Amino acid sequence: MSPGSRPLELAVDPKSAVPVYEQIKRAIKMDILSGHLSDGDALMSIRELATKLQVNPNTILKSYYQLEVDGFVVSRPGAGYYVRVDRKKFHQERRHSFVRETAEYLSxxxxxxxxxxEAISELERQLEIARSKGG
Structure with a gap:
């Protein structure tokens, strides 16, 4: 593993209708939005992650490239990919993700x-359970 990189806890489902590169991109983006990955953190090298997930390195490259285009990572030639958190974009994407997930849940x-x-009542109940557990 590269110095300063964190192991990603992600798995891909090759049977999913969602392409593997998109599954990887979403998982990394969620790690950034949730704070598990912070500004400046190194991502696992393309080769390391491809080996870990047993996918083609080009699949990882495509995921990283899309994250770079979206402004969530930056490529440093010869050094790898690093998380880049643009605060404005971060908050916009976090809000967008929340709204999308909420809409899907309600649907x-x-x-x-x-x-x-009933959904709101259950969410409130679950929130109380999480709070009582210290979450």
Whole structure:
């Protein structure tokens, strides 16, 4: 592992309708948005991550490139890829991710017959459980 890099706790599902490079990109982006990866942290080398996930190195390269285009990582020639946190973009993306996940959740629960109020009540209950556990 590269100096300063953190092991990513991610797995890919080759049977998923979501392309593998997109699964990797999303997982790394979520690690950044959740604070598990911070500004300046080194990402695992392309070769290391490809070996770990048993995917083609070009798949990792595509994920890293997309993250770079999106402004979440920066490539340093000869040194690897590093997290780059643009605070404005970070907060925009974090908000966008929250809104998207909330909309998907509400869509799923209403499809199976629960009301929005029931969903809110359950979320409040789960929040209390998490708080009581120190989360």
């Amino acid at each position: 799923r629960i209403t499809e199976i017959g629960y009301s929005v109020q």
